[in-house]
Amino acid sequence: MNDSAPSPLDKELNPPAHLADILGRVTALYRDEVAPREEALRHRLEDESQYLDADGKLHPEIIAARREIMRAAGKVGVYSAHLPTHLGGGGLGRTDMIYVEEQVYGYGCGLNPALLSWSEGATPRLLYCHDHQREQFTDPLVRGEKTSLHAVTEAGAGSNLFDMKTHATRRGDDWVLNGSKAYITNAFDADVVQVLAVTNPGGGRKTFTYFMFDAREMLGKGYRTGRVYQTMFGDGYTGELFFDNLVLPQSAVIGEVGQGFDIAVMSFNYTRMRRAGMCSGWSKYLIEKSLDRVQSRQIGDRPLGANQGIQWMVADMYIDWLQTRSLSLEVARSIDSPGPWYALPRPKDEIRRICALKVSNDESFYRVADRALQLHGGFGVMRNNPVNKLFQIARNLRIPGGTDEVQRTTIAETLGLRFEASKSAPVNAER
Ligand SMILES: Cc1cc2nc3c(=O)[nH]c(=O)nc-3n(C[C@H](O)[C@H](O)[C@H](O)COP(=O)(O)OP(=O)(O)OC[C@H]3O[C@@H](n4cnc5c(N)ncnc54)[C@H](O)[C@@H]3O)c2cc1C
Incomplete structure (x- = not known):
């Protein structure tokens, strides 16, 4: 199909x-x-x-x-x-x-x-x-002639950027970069490195700066890659990076010094918006595969899809797909209308809608992938088929680009809610 x-x-x-x-x-x-x-x-x-x-x-x-x-x-x-x-x-x-x-x-x-x-x-x-x-x-x-990587996450600083340790300090006209990055996509084949580092500790929104350099030129001169992570979907291109006194010129800065946080937020927003067509396209693919499967697979004297329980699973997959498409198009239209989506700064209500788009699409695609696997029975559990692969990918999508929880936290915060520890909670004296 x-x-x-x-x-x-x-x-x-x-x-x-x-x-x-x-x-x-x-x-x-x-x-x-x-x-x-x-x-x-x-x-x-x-x-x-x-x-x-x-x-x-x-x-x-x-x-x-x-x-x-x-x-x-x-x-x-x-x-x-x-x-x-x-x-x-x-x-x-x-x-x-x-x-x-x-x-x-x-x-x-x-x-x-x-x-x-x-x-x-x-x-x-x-x-x-x-x-x-x-x-x-x-x-x-x-032009698609080179590839890049985007290095933000660290082993000790994932969901909270402000825990970041990788830092760049001034030395004359140059910057000296030190630190490490974890879980970086395209770590080993990238021609270009784009890395976020602390340049102004404790500087609030002005804490970070982006740097860009030629990966091959700097390899072994203060820049190196580490181990490849064996991810659940076996991609083979997520890895570690290390910066040991890597000297970069001022011309390596992307945007302005101190603009890294705003550019990072814009980048993450873009990644989150990309979940629209990605989750919709992949969900559609899985629904079509599942329709094929339940119509062609005979169990006893009738196709699997003749069972109402199976039909309802397919119906639920369709509902999730429609939710993904409708929400995505609605959010995208609201982003397109006032002007280009990449102009900074972005309004808070727009960031909230983008977070809602990501968490909703990732979770509905995950439900679609889970049902698709269930409908494929033992075949679905076997590795090396696209239904199984997309199930692994769907589970992964809920982590990078900001986890489900990070999206919900941002949604709540932009609605005016702040986390407060309870002052009346019982205190455990032994703690
Ligand atoms: C396949 C893959 C590719 C990736 N590619 C890149 C890349 O190219 N570049 C890059 O920079 N990063 C990349 N990442 C990293 C990814 O962005 C991080 O894994 C993600 O941001 C979560 O950080 P963490 O793993 O440190 O989890 P942690 O921050 O340790 O969080 C662990 C869990 O706790 C939850 N949590 C954390 N804080 C709170 C809180 N305050 N309240 C409630 N729950 C909370 C999180 O939601 C999560 O579920 C990639 C990750 C994967 C898996």
Whole structure:
């Protein structure tokens, strides 16, 4: 159903007419660039032991295929469609991007996500890069010719940025960076490092600064990668980074010194908004797979889908999908209307809606993935099939980009609620 006849859900996508051209380009890219490479690498994509290399890192053949797809998508203006035209992007707003993302993720979880820039690519931090950074970093990232990483989290500072220890101090005209980062996506293959560090301890919103540098040039000169994490979805590209007296020039600063917090919030908002088409596209893919499964799987004298209990599970998956789409489009329209989503600072009510979008979409996609796995029975539990893989991915999505709890905390805070410890709570004298 996913790549052949239209499904009942296809009719509901209903993208606006002005997107016909870019959606046609996505169709052509999938047909000409993604599908043949997926076919050639099927033995790796469908077998975890072939997906990673001997060190547990993403296999170089898959990295190469993804890079080729990124470049192809960059050439026809799909890869960076979300960025403004003055940066070489396609100038699409958030609402339009949802339809593009839905189509891309609707192809499943093979090589198709490489068609659109994600955290390894042309992220909105590039909007704060300077002209002198354009040729070396910004332009190749926008065109999908280079990849990047975004290093914020530390082993001792995940959900709370203000616990961050990585710091950069002035030495003459230069900065000297020290510290380490944990759980970083694309840690081993990135051409470009974008790292957040403390430059003004205790400075409130002005505490942090972003730095950007060439990963290969600095490797072994104060910059190094550590172990690869063996994640539950076996991605092979999440790892550790270390900075030991890494000397960076002033020209490595993204935006202004002290602007890191605001740029980080804007970046996280963007990641959270990206959950719209991603969760919708993947949910749709899983509903279609599940419909196929329950209609074709015979148990006794009738198909599995003839049971009302099974039908209700599918109905619940549809309800979650519709909730994801409706909420996402509603939030995106409200973000697009007053002006570009990347202009700083962002209003609090907008941040609240984006947090609601992330937590709602991540949780409803997780429910969809859980039901899809259940409907696939023993086959769903087996590794090396897309239903199982998307279940692992869905569980993971609720952690990066701000956890479910962090989203709820921000929603409550922007509604005026503050945590207060109770003064009347009984005190345990032994504590
Ligand atoms: C696959 C993967 C890829 C990632 N990629 C990147 C990347 O590219 N760049 C990057 O910088 N980071 C990345 N991360 C890190 C991710 O952003 C963090 O894991 C996340 O922010 C949570 O931080 P933590 O793991 O330290 O959890 P902790 O902060 O230790 O939190 C543990 C649990 O406690 C909850 N919690 C924490 N504080 C509170 C509170 N005050 N009230 C209630 N509950 C609370 C959290 O919600 C969470 O459930 C990635 C993580 C994963 C798993």
